Amino acid sequence: MKERIKSIILFVLVANSLFLTWFLIFYSPNNEKESPSEYVPRLTFGQELDVKQMIRPKQIIYHLGENSHSLSNTDSEDFKQLEADFDHWSFYEITSISEPIDWTKMIEVEQGIEIVFPFSLPNSVLSSLYKISTTMYLDQINRLWLVLDQNEKVIVYFISDQKDKVYQAETSISSKKLSKYIASGVNQPRYSYYWAFNKERNINTKPIFYLPNEGLEMKKVRKFITPVSIEDYIQLLFIDPSMVRKVYELGNKESVLYTDGSRSMQFFPNKRVFSYFQPVTDNRKQLDWNNDLAASIRFVNQHGGWVGQYQLDDLGFAEATSQPYFTFQQYVGGYPLLTNKYLIGEINIQLVDGIVSKVEQSMTLLDQDLDTKYIKTSSGPELLKKLEQHKIDAKVITSIELGYQVEKKNDVLELFPHWRVRYNQNDEITIPAYEGGM
Known part of the structure; x- marks a missing residue:
């Protein structure tokens, strides 16, 4: 009797297995589907980009001497030309600086360029951008400062505001080449520098932000x-x-x-x-x-x-x-x-x-432009006055950035020029960058 029951159970299991196999073969959708590694999406909305196209500075500051400064953003031809030269730059003889740097003199007197990244670069990412010959671990670098010393020799400073560290390096960049970079900033709008709120209480580095002396021409876009x-x-x-x-x-x-x-x-x-x-x-x-x-x-x-x-x-x-x-x-x-x-x-x-x-x-x-309108932004001094109205003192500002505030209206996106101001430790405010702004 027990053997007969076992035979019946075994028969049911085998029959069930055969049925499931038959079902999977004939009724499973996309039976010959691709594996994750082989899968090619059927839709494309935009372009393909690579790593180097993604790791970009957010701005380049030109220090022209005599406390004169200008700035270019990512869309300017001068910016793109300088960025294209990154592959040809090399740095060596890198040392950690222990003596305090006279940053006021560096900014107001020395000629050079300052390359500012939107985030701190890990050592491996920094090394993928530039040819760096050193066993030293350069971590969390967010600024590069290239200057001409008294002997017309190019000196480079790798600056980590996060780590409060400064490294000095020699470079393959010639004085002639750096002078050419600096000259490209002569015809740009002038900026003034401001000491940023030093929330990390840095001793070796001095965070800075820059504001235009006069209003800038910018588009309002739909x-x-x-x-x-x-x-x-x-x-x-x-x-x-x-x-x-x-x-x-x-x-x-x-x-x-x-x-x-x-x-x-x-x-x-x-x-x-x-x-x-x-x-x-x-x-x-x-x-x-x-x-x-x-x-x-x-x-x-x-x-x-x-x-x-x-x-x-x-x-x-x-x-x-x-x-x-x-x-x-x-x-x-x-x-x-x-x-x-x-x-x-x-x-x-x-x-x-x-x-x-x-x-x-x-x-x-975002798709194509519906229409554009040129406006003139507020100047740095005008912005600081507006911030005073919001009870924000310049001494507590950590960074100021010009960008677009986005508003969606039906099937249209409106892009309004705004200042993004970060202050104290983690506070943030956005302010219209022109009269009559949103």
Whole structure:
């Protein structure tokens, strides 16, 4: 009797197995689907970019001597020409400076150029930009300062405001070449320098910000929006879109969750923002900023591309996961789109062991200009007066940046010139950069 029951159970199991096999063969969608490494998305919105196109200074300051200064942003021809020469620069005989530098003299008297990055560069990222011959660990560098000394020799200072460290180096850049760089700043609008609030209480470095002596010509822009749907991004980000299901939708439609059983996407319809998650096992591999950055850029290249001009704006470790993250910011006409609640012009990526685990971005993508209008921004002194009205003293300002505040109106994006002012420790305010501004 027992043997007969066992035979019946075995028969049922075998039959069930055969049925499931038959079902998978004939009814599984996209049976011959590609593996993640072979998957090629079917949609493309923008261009492909590489690492060097992403790691860019945010501004170059020309120190012309006699306390005269000018500045160029990322869209100017002088900026692009100087940036193109980075590949030919080399630095050697690098030493750490222990004696205090006379920064006032450096700024007001010495001629040179100051290259300012929007974030502190890890050693490996810095080494990917320039040819650096040293065993010294140059970490968290955010400024390079090239000056002509009394003997007409070029001296370079690698500055880390975060670490309060300064390194001096010799360079392959000739005095003639540096003089040519400096000369390109002569016809640029003049700026004045201001000592920034030294929240790190630095001894060796002196953070600085610069403001124009007179108003600058800048565009106010209205742009069309590239129409993109949540279905488009599901097709881009999931290997087999037909397996994706809507798991839940809140009654007020603030959030919708999609998943294929492994990866997931949380969509916020009101803001048209999504967060994409992909499970990755953390094997605690050694951190490699260069590889992680390349993986982040490659991920966007392979999943729709970059709509417009982006550059790396920040990197670090996410508070919640302690995993490395990268923030990419879009620029229009050489000015950044300032942080906004819709995340327009911003892409945030987290990685685990060199594999993208989270992507957060807006589905509102900038298209062609609808119209533009030239305006004149407020000058530095005018801005400081406005800040006084907001009870913000110049002594507590850490940085000031000119950029675009974004407002969405139906199917049009309006870009208004604004000043972004950071002060005290972590406070921030944006102020219209022209009369009658938003």
